[in-house]
Amino acid sequence: xxxxxxxxxxxxxxxxxxxxxxxxxxxxxxxxxxxxxxxxxxxxxxxxxxxxxxxxxxxxxxxxxxxxxxxxxxxxxxxxxxxxxxxxxxxxxxxxxxxxxxxxxxxxxxxxxxxxxxxxxxxxxxxxxxxxxxxxxxxxxxxxxxxxxxxxxxxxxxxxxxxxxxxxxxxxxxxxxxxxxxxxxxxxxxxxxxxxxxxxxxxxxxxxxxxxxxxxxxxxxxxxxxxxxxxxxxxxxxxxxxxxxxxxxxxxxxxx
Amino acid sequence: xxxxxxxxxxxxxxxxxxxxxxxxxxxxxxxxxxxxxxxxxxxxxxxxxxxxxxxxxxxxxxxxxxxxxxxxxxxxxxxxxxxxxxxxxxxxxxxxxxxxxxxxxxxxxxxxxxxxxxxxxxxxxxxxxxxxxxxxxxxxxxxxxxxxxxxxxxxxxxxxxxxxxxxxxxxxxxxxxxxxxxxxxxxxxxxxxxxxxxxxxxxxxxxxxxxxxxxxxxxxxxxxxxxxxxxxxxxxxxxxxxxxxxxxxxxxxxxx
Numbered sequence: 001x002x003x004x005x006x007x008x009x010x011x012x013x014x015x016x017x018x019x020x021x022x023x024x025x026x027x028x029x030x031x032x033x034x035x036x037x038x039x040x041x042x043x044x045x046x047x048x049x050x051x052x053x054x055x056x057x058x059x060x061x062x063x064x065x066x067x068x069x070x071x072x073x074x075x076x077x078x079x080x081x082x083x084x085x086x087x088x089x090x091x092x093x094x095x096x097x098x099x100x101x102x103x104x105x106x107x108x109x110x111x112x113x114x115x116x117x118x119x120x121x122x123x124x125x126x127x128x129x130x131x132x133x134x135x136x137x138x139x140x141x142x143x144x145x146x147x148x149x150x151x152x153x154x155x156x157x158x159x160x161x162x163x164x165x166x167x168x169x170x171x172x173x174x175x176x177x178x179x180x181x182x183x184x185x186x187x188x189x190x191x192x193x194x195x196x197x198x199x200x201x202x203x204x205x206x207x208x209x210x211x212x213x214x215x216x217x218x219x220x221x222x223x224x225x226x227x228x229x230x231x232x233x234x235x236x237x238x239x240x241x242x243x244x245x246x247x248x249x250x251x252x253x254x255x256x
Numbered sequence: 257x258x259x260x261x262x263x264x265x266x267x268x269x270x271x272x273x274x275x276x277x278x279x280x281x282x283x284x285x286x287x288x289x290x291x292x293x294x295x296x297x298x299x300x301x302x303x304x305x306x307x308x309x310x311x312x313x314x315x316x317x318x319x320x321x322x323x324x325x326x327x328x329x330x331x332x333x334x335x336x337x338x339x340x341x342x343x344x345x346x347x348x349x350x351x352x353x354x355x356x357x358x359x360x361x362x363x364x365x366x367x368x369x370x371x372x373x374x375x376x377x378x379x380x381x382x383x384x385x386x387x388x389x390x391x392x393x394x395x396x397x398x399x400x401x402x403x404x405x406x407x408x409x410x411x412x413x414x415x416x417x418x419x420x421x422x423x424x425x426x427x428x429x430x431x432x433x434x435x436x437x438x439x440x441x442x443x444x445x446x447x448x449x450x451x452x453x454x455x456x457x458x459x460x461x462x463x464x465x466x467x468x469x470x471x472x473x474x475x476x477x478x479x480x481x482x483x484x485x486x487x488x489x490x491x492x493x494x495x496x497x498x499x500x501x502x503x504x505x506x507x508x509x510x511x512x
Contacts, residue, residue, distance in 0.1 A: 046301070074466075082452060159510060165503050191379050196337075198342070207310040207311065242498075243495070244421045251440045256437075
């Protein structure tokens with residue numbers, strides 16, 4: 001009999017978020033699930049790891065379910081490290097992260113705790129997928145995503161992923177109707193234009209809140225932003241070799 | 257008369273670290289310097305940004321010097337965002353980050369607060385360089401680096417950098433002698449193998465410290481790790497479009 005695949009589930013919104021509960025439900029259809037997720041929200045943590053503080057990782061029972069779950073005081077990347085190194089008895093066959101409450105398309109992959117967990121798994125040689133929904137609400141409707149999430153996870157288990165590549169999957173927020181389909185995309189060249197909200201505290205000291213506007217000047221129809229605006233599910237293959245190979249020859253001509 | 261270039265200086269070890277003080281000294285030879293750096297160490301922060309807390313950014317005078325300095329409660333990426341959006345009167349001509357106390361070669365670019373500051377500047381369209389020294393000591397000797405740091409910064413100001421590319425510069429720790437030269441490299445394919453140090457607190461609860469061994473199975477002589485092991489200064493051009501373009505055609509053949 002074929003052994004069930006071992007699936008590590010994590011996220012950055014914290015172990016009680018509806019997004020990860022949906023992901024767990026889908027993965028239990030596919031394999032043996034172990035959850036190791038942050039004990040509190042970790043949005044915007046990028047690829048942070050905990051070097052100057054201790055990490056706790058405690059088994060919990062959130063529902064009357066049979067799979068193992070651990071809540072971890074660390075970042076999403078810490079969760080994956082501790083899962084693979086300490087908690088799991090064998091190397092997972094798949095790591096899934098999310099489903100994030102909010103977009104991780106375009107440049108947001110850099111800031112994303114959801115994607116840092118997937119990338120950390122990729123660095124450790126585990127096939128990995130980050131899932132996100134373009135809806136920040138805690139009460140977002142994850143039901144319509146389940147079928148697509150399952151299909152993508154099954155394809156990764158069947159086909160594998162090349163060394164050094166993980167998948168970044170974003171779902172549009174559907175007002176009504178169905179997803180038009182799944183599009184394989186490149187990351188749009190867009191960025192945030194910051195608008196710091198400057199305030200004064202009761203003691204008269206100034207402080208800021210980071211806010212901003214997402215500006216996309218990339219009008220290509222092969223980008224994740226385009227796909228999402230047109231009601232497609234966007235999949236971007238993401239790499240963590242950051243070398244700008246195309247610039248190496250020119251840089252070698254510099255007087256250094 | 258040619259206007260002096262405006263240079264934004266930041267780091268992840270905090271504004272009082274000897275590494276950034278060296279970098280400030282070198283940059284004052286080249287242009288007008290403004291320092292906006294974390295008020296405390298931020299190593300391993302990756303590309304974290306502060307979304308769930310307020311940020312303070314206060315002008316300070318650390319030495320009897322004429323340039324402006326600000327200490328910021330945020331992450332290195334926050335420092336660059338707030339610098340460009342709120343503090344600086346005009347767009348900087350260059351952003352330099354470091355000099356980090358410790359290596360940021362190979363996969364460490366992903367975890368590095370030093371490099372996240374440089375990458376954030378790159379995202380904002382500002383030419384940027386992260387500098388690191390392979391010596392974690394607070395008392396590391398930064399003197400031999402000054403000439404090379406200046407040379408590389410001047411080249412970036414003169415030549416510019418392509419859109420979407422920043423530089424990651426690592427210096428070997430010299431026991432004696434001189435750097436053999438500067439090598440343009442690719443990021444070595446290496447990673448950390450975690451070794452969590454499990455302990456018990458006075459109340460009997462288990463916790464962990466994250467430790468690990470850096471394992472490099474990439475024996476190419478064109479990598480940053482090779483260059484550093486052979487006493488060269490390593491420069492890797494780093495990109496923040498994470499799309500694995502080479503895998504797009506194959507992924508498009510999947511049954512999705």
